[in-house]
Amino acid sequence: MIAIVQPEALSTRREKEAGTxxxxxxxxxxxxxxxxxxxxxxxxxxxxxxxxxxxxxxxxxxxxxxxxxxxxxxxxxxxxxxxxxxxxxxxxxxxxxxxxxxxxxxxxxxxxxxxxxxxxxxxxxxxxxxxxxxxxxxxxxxxxxxxxxxxxxxxxxxxxxxxxxxxxxxxxxxxxxxxxxxxxxxxxxxxxxxxxxxxxxxxxxxxxxxxxxxxxxxxxxxDMIAGPSEIVVVADRTADHRYVAADLLSQAEHDPMASAVLITPSRSLAEKTAREIEVQCRRLERAEIAAQSIREHGAITLVRDLEEAVETANRLAPEHLELIVEKPWNWVGRVKNAGALFLGPYSPEPVGDYVAGPNHVLPTNGTARFFSPLGVDDFIKKTSLISYSRQALIQDGNHVITLAEAEGLTGHAASIRARLGEEGKKDE
Amino acid sequence: MIAIVQPEALSTRREKEAGTxxxxxxxxxxxxxxxxxxxxxxxxxxxxxxxxxxxxxxxxxxxxxxxxxxxxxxxxxxxxxxxxxxxxxxxxxxxxxxxxxxxxxxxxxxxxxxxxxxxxxxxxxxxxxxxxxxxxxxxxxxxxxxxxxxxxxxxxxxxxxxxxxxxxxxxxxxxxxxxxxxxxxxxxxxxxxxxxxxxxxxxxxxxxxxxxxxxxxxxxxxDMIAGPSEIVVVADRTADHRYVAADLLSQAEHDPMASAVLITPSRSLAEKTAREIEVQCRRLERAEIAAQSIREHGAITLVRDLEEAVETANRLAPEHLELIVEKPWNWVGRVKNAGALFLGPYSPEPVGDYVAGPNHVLPTNGTARFFSPLGVDDFIKKTSLISYSRQALIQDGNHVITLAEAEGLTGHAASIRARLGEEGKKDE
CATH class of the missing domain: 3.40.50.1980 (Nitrogenase molybdenum iron protein domain)
Structure with missing residues (x-):
């Protein structure tokens, strides 16, 4: 039921709804x-x-x-x-x-x-x-x-x-x-x-x-307009296929448009996971939704090694990325694009949805290349503060005048001259 | 030429171009x-x-x-x-x-x-x-x-x-x-x-x-779609009207749509600044642009005191806010909404445009209520990292299951159960 595809063919990008x-x-x-x-x-x-x-x-x-x-x-x-x-x-x-x-x-x-x-x-x-x-x-x-x-x-x-x-x-x-x-x-x-x-x-x-x-x-x-949910699991032969299948299905059950992808160098893990998905899917309350998602947007990809796996994941820039591999910390520095990164066999994505602590509002649809999880930064604003001294203005004033005049903005230059030149002396 | 208006009548908001x-x-x-x-x-x-x-x-x-x-x-x-x-x-x-x-x-x-x-x-x-x-x-x-x-x-x-x-x-x-x-x-x-x-x-x-x-x-x-530039100068009777006029004009010369506003409790400063704008404007290379901006979007407002002045500035949420008052630092905590804040007589806005250091790409059109200056934050992305231990998963797993089931997401619960329950034990 889940498709086995070449790494080049993988894409988690779905067109966004523009509205009629x-x-x-x-x-x-x-x-x-x-x-x-x-x-x-x-x-x-x-x-x-x-x-x-x-x-x-x-x-x-x-x-x-x-x-x-x-x-x-x-x-x-x-x-x-x-x-x-x-x-x-x-x-x-x-x-x-x-x-x-x-x-x-x-x-x-x-x-x-x-x-x-x-x-x-x-x-x-x-x-x-x-x-x-x-x-x-x-x-x-x-x-x-x-x-x-x-x-x-x-x-x-x-x-x-x-x-x-x-x-x-x-x-x-x-x-x-x-x-x-x-x-x-x-x-x-x-x-x-x-x-x-x-x-x-x-x-x-x-x-x-x-x-x-x-x-x-x-x-x-x-905030960002959220797209359908995605998970990419990068796993090696040390991974338990039942964990992998369960995690893929936990995204698939969200939405028929959700995307669940396994990238692995292990043919054995790929085959066992494919079969296991069939078995576990039937037990779900939302089995139909999950099955449709797996059929239409699910995929398993065999790669040469973990290096290619992580590179492929970077290209997909998934919302959720699980690394169920022997030494997950070795790969953290190589992961460039992911909303949230789950390391090792005991960090299933649903832990992050509910209790781990990090936010579950994450960039979808490949936008982890440039967007970030929702967080405190999204609820603050910054104001630059500039308090120049008279001495500093004397020192920097001519640079301002030079650059302003190069841009044809003589009013900018005049505001400095008003303070530096003869006419700038206060008359009160 | 510059309008004297009531504080309530002030607005720096201009409609954004939607494109034909x-x-x-x-x-x-x-x-x-x-x-x-x-x-x-x-x-x-x-x-x-x-x-x-x-x-x-x-x-x-x-x-x-x-x-x-x-x-x-x-x-x-x-x-x-x-x-x-x-x-x-x-x-x-x-x-x-x-x-x-x-x-x-x-x-x-x-x-x-x-x-x-x-x-x-x-x-x-x-x-x-x-x-x-x-x-x-x-x-x-x-x-x-x-x-x-x-x-x-x-x-x-x-x-x-x-x-x-x-x-x-x-x-x-x-x-x-x-x-x-x-x-x-x-x-x-x-x-x-x-x-x-x-x-x-x-x-x-x-x-x-x-x-x-x-x-x-x-x-x-x-990035943000920038609107026309704005300045609000809050000044008291200690301010030099020539500085104030020059700074207002330095924004006005950008664009006929630019907005330059003085808010002051000093009638004398208001009157002197209004006259001074006429004098200084003529000397500018871009005198026509500045004159049109001042005429159409410039304003001077008389307020009771500096408290009302700062409140009015907060409502306008200007791109640039100058405080040319006797004790500018006393007011920093009261300023809520401004892209950049310029303190004292020697911090004219053009210093911030060129050499001070803070960015001159700032929120316009009242968006300083929620947007921030361009900065390093705009060129980074964040990834949440979650590495749960087996012990932590045992401890938190039931909370995940409870919440997932309350939301009808049994696949999420299953991904935890796969790891905790009998079937979760690894068989390799």
Whole structure:
């Protein structure tokens, strides 16, 4: 069922959804209405798309308390364990403002401050992904963002999935608004009576959410538009084929468009893994999705050696890269492009999805060549700081004048001359 | 000539250019042709748009030597001085990969590596902006990018402005390709015989360049699309009105769309500055541009006190913010949104454009709320590293299983069970 292909034929790149013209028109209409009518438009779209009639858009404290009674104590404990580890990892990403001083009195620096307000979009629908709430909220919280608001579409009974509410509370979110789709993105970008205008919007969503995010980009910041999930497993003959098969399937079950690839120099491992995938796939709840993904986007590639394996992985620049090889640390320096790197037999990708600590929001579709995991850096902004002394300006002023005049910008030169020349002497 | 307005009426936000449908079609045609025909398409478009017939697209070593003879020794010295300071400042932005170890053997980390290949677009046309070459190239070089290629449109005689070539060489760039417009962006995104495919494209350009960058975004990374320049000067009665007027004009001369705003509690400073702008403006080479900018986008605002001044500046989130006040350091903590902050009377904005060290590529159009100056961070990528020990997996495995099953992802749970359960024991 899984294809055996040549390394050159491997590609994990899938075309991104651009949205149909009808979808784009619809998103543009929704955004315009939210901009001009605020909450009234939010209620109207929520009634139409989610079939929910809401008295209040805000999730009330009692709803969160009720949610805690609806989930199991074990779930809460696991969520808290995950939150602790995610918070601790992201705390290592925090950075300090810095400055350097020069003897003439000049001070240069870089201020690092958190964004003030962030919106996290949480998809609704049949399944809930509380881990995604933690992974999107906690880096912002660790960065020091003071206002984090979640928007999520309500079910038709006006409620939000309890595990979403519990995850939001565990992540420290105080404000959850029941609105989804393009209307939620518009509300976060422009602000309404119930939804504060934010500086940045993160979190996954359907095509309408993605189109709306692209639309408001520049007025607010947005995160990467995530593509379907991918895993590349590089394994040698020391790898257990059951581990490898299970890990490939754990990506495949996400989405028929997900891509799972094994690269190995071991023909025996390749054959055993191919058979094992068949066996394990049947046991999955989402067996059909996984089977389709494996059939259409799965592959096993035989390579000469691990060197070729790692080179091939670099070319694919996968979201997740597992190295199930005898000496995984020997290869870390050779890995150039990967969102997250999992070393050895006891680091299956799902550990990274939930509890390890690093973020599970990762660059997809070959973009690990230049994009990075979501993290604290995504919720800060920098400001350059320049405090020149009079002495430094005298010293550097002529260089500024020379370069400004070479660029034809005499006003730039004049601003230096005003301070240096005769006319620059203060007359008060 | 400069308007005196109420603080509430101030806005530096200008609508961004979306491009006409004809421009978009043209860009899409150009990109498709470069993708399919490579260098042949580049030559064709260069002949058509730049009226240049080129034997080689590459700038030859002799052309660079010739350029050094065409510029003045003083210019070279000033450029070298600027390059030194810019490099030194950006070296402070370098970051290390890190890891943390746990007693059970688990290792988590974050790898930080430079992008491999970066393309810097340098506009052609009548003026050349060598400072922009330094500001776009040096952060990439400091980040450790090993291949940096410049593309720039040739003049009709097939040459490139000498100051661009000298700046490129001083910044250490080895490869300069004579191609501009959307065709250059397409070449950088897809690669041709003469132009390597890059991971990221930075640098300013006209509307065709901007549209093409947006088009290829996702296949490669791009920088922010820059809007017209802005300055906000917050000044009190201790400020010299001639400095203030000169600094406002230094932004205004960039572009009729540039915005220059003075916010002050001193009526006397406001009035003197308004008059002084008239006087100084006439002396500029680009007096007409500056006058139009001041007329259409300039403003002076009287506020109660410096507190209101800084609050107003925060709302505007300007690209450049000067604090020409008695105790500028007292206000640094209050400034929330600014691309670059200039403190005191001897830190005119042009110092930051050329020699201070911090980057002059800054967030415009109110985006300093969430965007940052160009810097080393823009040329690195991060990879999360997860190496779990068997003991840690035993400890955390059940949490993964609980959370995965709560999300309906039984394949994720199975990948843990394969390692923990009976069936997980290795049979080799």
């Amino acid at each position: 013209p009808a979808q784009q028109r619809s998103v543009s209409e929704i955004i315009a209405s939210v901009r001009s009518e605020g909450d009234a438009a939010l209620r109207r779209w929520t009634s139409r798309f989610d079939r929910a009639e809401l008295s209040s858009l805000d999730v009330a404290a009692e709803e969160i308390e009720e949610a805690y009674r609806q989930v199991s104590p074990g779930f809460i404990q696991s969520l808290q364990h995950a939150a602790r580890r995610i918070r601790r990892y992201h705390e290592q990403q925090r950075r300090q403002s810095w400055m350097e001083t020069e003897e003439d009195g000049t001070i240069l620096g870089q201020l690092i401050r958190p964004l003030e307000t962030v919106g996290v979009y949480v998809p609704g629908g049949r399944a809930a992904y509380p881990s995604s709430v933690l992974m999107n909220v906690l880096p912002a919280a660790v960065a020091g963002v003071s206002r984090i608001v979640i928007t999520t579409p309500p079910q038709s009974d006006g409620k939000v999935h309890p595990s979403t509410l519990v995850a939001a509370r565990e992540a420290g979110v105080k404000r959850i608004v029941k609105v989804g789709g393009a209307q939620a993105i518009a509300a976060l970008a422009y602000g309404t009576e119930s939804v504060p205008r934010v500086d940045k919007i993160v979190g996954p969503g359907n095509i309408y959410v993605a189109l709306a995010k692209r639309w408001v980009y520049g007025r607010v910041d947005i | 449908p004809a421009q978009q079609r043209s860009v899409s045609e150009i990109i498709a042709s470069v993708r399919s025909e490579g260098d042949a398409a580049l030559r064709r478009w260069t002949s058509r748009f730049d009226r240049a017939e080129l034997s080689s697209l590459d700038v030859a070593a002799e052309e660079i030597e010739e350029a050094y003879r065409q510029v003045s020794p003083g210019f070279i010295q000033s450029l070298q001085h600027a390059a030194r300071r810019i490099r030194r400042y950006h070296e402070q932005q370098r970051r290390q990969s890190w890891m943390e170890t746990e007693e059970d053997g688990t290792i988590l980390g974050q790898l930080i590596r430079p992008l491999e290949t970066v393309g810097v677009y340098v506009p052609g046309g009548r003026a050349a902006y060598p400072s922009s070459v330094l500001m776009n190239v040096l952060p990439a070089a400091v980040a450790g990018v090993s291949r940096i290629v410049i593309t720039t449109p040739p003049q009709s005689d097939g040459k490139v402005h000498p100051s661009t070539l000298v700046a490129a060489r001083e910044a250490g760039v080895k490869r300069i390709v004579k191609v501009g417009g959307a065709q250059a962006i397409a070449a950088l995104a897809y690669g041709t015989e003469s132009v390597p495919r890059v991971d990221k494209i930075v640098g300013p350009g006209n509307i065709y360049v901007a549209l093409a960058k947006r088009w290829v975004y996702g296949r490669v990374d791009i």
